[in-house]
Amino acid sequence: MPQAQPPWPARDKLRVTAVRAIVTAPEGAPLVVVRVDTSDPGLYGLGCATFTQRYAAVAAAVDEHVGPLVVGRHPADIEDITRLIHYSSYWRNGPVLNNALSGVDQALWDIAGKRAGMPVYELLGGRSRSAVEVYSHASGATPAEALDRAEALIAEGYRHVRIQLGGPGLGTYGAPGTRGGYPRSPFPDGWDVNQYLADAPKLFEAARERLGAKISLMHDVHSRLTPKQAIVLARSLEPYRLSFLEDVIAPEHYHRLPEVREASPVPIAVGEQIGSVTDAARLVHEGGVDLLRLHTSSIGGLTPTRKLVALAELLGVRTAFHSPGDISPVGVAANLAVDVSTPAFGYQESHTYNEATHEVFPGTPVVRDGYLTPSPEPGFGVDLDEKAADRFPPTKFLHERWAANVRRPDGGLEAP
Ligand code: MG
Numbered sequence: 240m241p242q243a244q245p246p247w248p249a250r251d252k253l254r255v256t257a258v259r260a261i262v263t264a265p266e267g268a269p270l271v272v273v274r275v276d277t278s279d280p281g282l283y284g285l286g287c288a289t290f291t292q293r294y295a296a297v298a299a300a301v302d303e304h305v306g307p308l309v310v311g312r313h314p315a316d317i318e319d320i321t322r323l324i325h326y327s328s329y330w331r332n333g334p335v336l337n338n339a340l341s342g343v344d345q346a347l348w349d350i351a352g353k354r355a356g357m358p359v360y361e362l363l364g365g366r367s368r369s370a371v372e373v374y375s376h377a378s379g380a381t382p383a384e385a386l387d388r389a390e391a392l393i394a395e396g397y398r399h400v401r402i403q404l405g406g407p408g409l410g411t412y413g414a415p416g417t418r419g420g421y422p423r424s425p426f427p428d429g430w431d432v433n434q435y436l437a438d439a440p441k442l443f444e445a446a447r448e449r450l451g452a453k454i455s456l457m458h459d460v461h462s463r464l465t466p467k468q469a470i471v472l473a474r475s476l477e478p479y480r481l482s483f484l485e486d487v488i489a490p491e492h493y494h495r496l497p498e499v500r501e502a503s504p505v506p507i508a509v510g511e512q513i514g515s516v517t518d519a520a521r522l523v524h525e526g527g528v529d530l531l532r533l534h535t536s537s538i539g540g541l542t543p544t545r546k547l548v549a550l551a552e553l554l555g556v557r558t559a560f561h562s563p564g565d566i567s568p569v570g571v572a573a574n575l576a577v578d579v580s581t582p583a584f585g586y587q588e589s590h591t592y593n594e595a596t597h598e599v600f601p602g603t604p605v606v607r608d609g610y611l612t613p614s615p616e617p618g619f620g621v622d623l624d625e626k627a628a629d630r631f632p633p634t635k636f637l638h639e640r641w642a643a644n645v646r647r648p649d650g651g652l653e654a655p
Contacts, residue, residue, distance in 0.1 A: 249313040253354075254278045258306030258343060260288060260298035261625060262633050265595035269294040269633035270567040272623055273301055273342025275350060277314055282353060284314070285623055286345025287536045287570025290338040292638045300339035304328075309343055315354075317347045321542050334514035337539040344540030345573050345619070352618035359576040360613055363545060370610035371578040373589035374399035374457055374482075376563075378414035381405070382445045385414065389450060396608035399482060399586055400450075401457040404442045406434055409645060412461035412655075424648035431648055432463065436472055443479035452480075457586075459485040462512070462654040466495040473503035482586065483508035483530050483559060489654050493518070496527030508532050511561035516543045523547065523556050530559040530585050534566070541573050548581045557585030564590045568603035571611075572619035575604060579613050587611060599627045 257276040262269055271288040290297050305324050312320055321344045325332060332340060352359045360366060375392050377400050379385030389400045403413035409430040410416025419427045439458065446456055458481060464472060469487035476484065483506040487499060490512045500507045506529035513519045514537050522528045531551050535544045548558060558581065560574045571590075578584050589606050597603050602621040604611050614620025642655040 244312070245316060245319055250315070251313075252278065253282075253313055253315075255309050255312050255314050258301065258309050258346075260301035260339075260342065261623065261628055262294050262298055263599055263628035263631050264633040265599045265628070265631040266564055266593050267634070267637065268565045269637075270565075271297050271301075271338065271342065272567050272569055273339075273346050274623065275309065275314065275343060275346035277350065282350060284346035284349030284353070284618065285569045285621065286342040286347070286349065286540065287567045287573060288338040288342030289536055289565060289567050289570060290334055291565040293335055294633055295635075296335045297338045297342075300336055301342055305336075305339045305343055314347050314350045317344065317351065317542060320347065321540065325539070331515070332539065334537045337514055338536045341536035341538075341540030344542050345536075345569065348541050348573070348576075349569075349618040356617050358613060358615055358617060359541070359573070359619055360580045363576060363580040366579050367582050368579055368584065370612045371575055371584070371587045372399060373397070373587045373606055373609060373611050374401055374455070375589050375591070375606070376401045376403065376413060378403040379405060380410070380415045380417060382442050385442065386446060386449050389446065389454075393450065393454060396610075397606075398609050399455040399457065401459060401485075401588075402442060402446055403459065404438055406438055407431070408648065411435060411438075412459060412463070421648040426646045426648055426650040428644065429646050429648035429650070430463070430653055432468060435463075436468065436475070439472060440475040440479070443476055443481070447479050455482040456480075457482050457485060457508075460487045462486045462489040464488055466492060466499050469499045470502045473499070473505045473507075477504040481505045485509070485532065486511065493522065493527060496522065497525055500527060500529065506530060508559050510534075511537075513538060516547065519547050520550060523550050523554055528556055530557050532559045532561050532588075534561040535574060535577070536566070536570055541577070544577055548577055548583050552581060552583035556583065558583050559586040560588065562588040562590060564592070566590075568592065568596065568600040569619060569621045569623070571604050572602075572614065572621045575611055575613040576619065578611075595627075595631060599624055599631065
């Protein structure tokens with residue numbers, strides 16, 4: 240591809256020589272990482288481009304469309320390169336193209352840190368805290384099981400725990416249900432909203448009784464309520480002082496979030512399903528969220544994230560970035576660079592990766608005593624062993640197989 244150079248001279252002869260996507264699934268969920276090589280042997284960057292449900296589309300976007308725009312450019316021009324990628328598709332990016340963009344963007348930040356001999360958080364203004372408070376997930380088929388898990392996490396040092404309870408049929412998101420929960424219905428393994436609204440406050444009443452007043456508790460609705468149901472749930476949970484209630488309504492209805500938040504005594508955390516910087520900014524400045532939960536690769540990487548976080552800081556909104564198993568350790572390190580440097584930081588979701596992931600990604604951040612600490616190494620401090628990555632090829636349709644059976648007892652599809 241004939242590479243148009245910007246109308247300013249490069250400071251030196253360093254250039255991007257290759258851009259490619261690498262897909263690996265050491266824990267089952269397909270992870271996508273972009274590697275950007277340069278003309279300086281040994282100087283390369285890695286960026287997270289993980290959209291696990293559409294990983295092949297992201298890899299094709301990187302290899303066929305986005306990468307060729309970057310080869311030949313000086314890796315320092317991050318703002319110009321990412322803007323060119325964004326503008327050159329004419330139609331503004333959705334999550335597939337944003338993840339491809341994020342892979343390149345984060346890799347360029349990784350290179351910038353390595354060139355400077357500084358961790359990326361120093362390029363973002365430096366630390367504003369020692370370490371990052373994280374939360375983990377406690378889930379169970381019964382309240383006792385979920386709270387056993389919560390106690391185990393607290394014993395490991397976690398001070399923030401997201402609790403999910405199963406229940407009849409499919410069960411709540413993130414917790415195992417009981418098969419055949421609705422035997423007289425067309426779909427006995429369904430999920431019932433009234434059962435859920437009745438069970439959730441009982442779960443948190445039991446949680447406060449057993450875990451005490453000091454533990455910070457969260458809960459994820461996973462987009463399954465209407466705005467009015469969300470308000471009913473939030474009010475029923477008021478006595479249990481949750482740190483936040485997550486994804487209370489579906490992304491199609493985010494224009495109703497300000498009214499939900501206005502009526503909710505519990506802080507509202509939303510954002511992991513957003514694939515547009517404009518939509519994320521609107522949530523912040525129109526009063527839709529107390530905590531912005533970005534999946535940072537889905538809105539285009541570190542460059543747009545740092546702008547949204549600055550907006551959040553100015554408007555009194557805090558962060559609680561998405562980070563379960565379907566984000567690569569490179570993406571975790573990118574989150575940490577923002578978390579540790581912004582005064583808007585609230586909480587960080589965390590995931591404990593398996594041994595295989597640590598082998599594929601040397602430098603994968605590890606939670607200690609409920610905190611994540613960013614690497615002091617230049618760049619993000621996370622590497623990728625491609626030989627190890629090759630041993631874990633992705634499996635297609637993992638998420639789709641699950642989503643196809645997320646239904647109500649009457650058989651109608653529900654938000655997965
Ligand atoms: Mg969630």
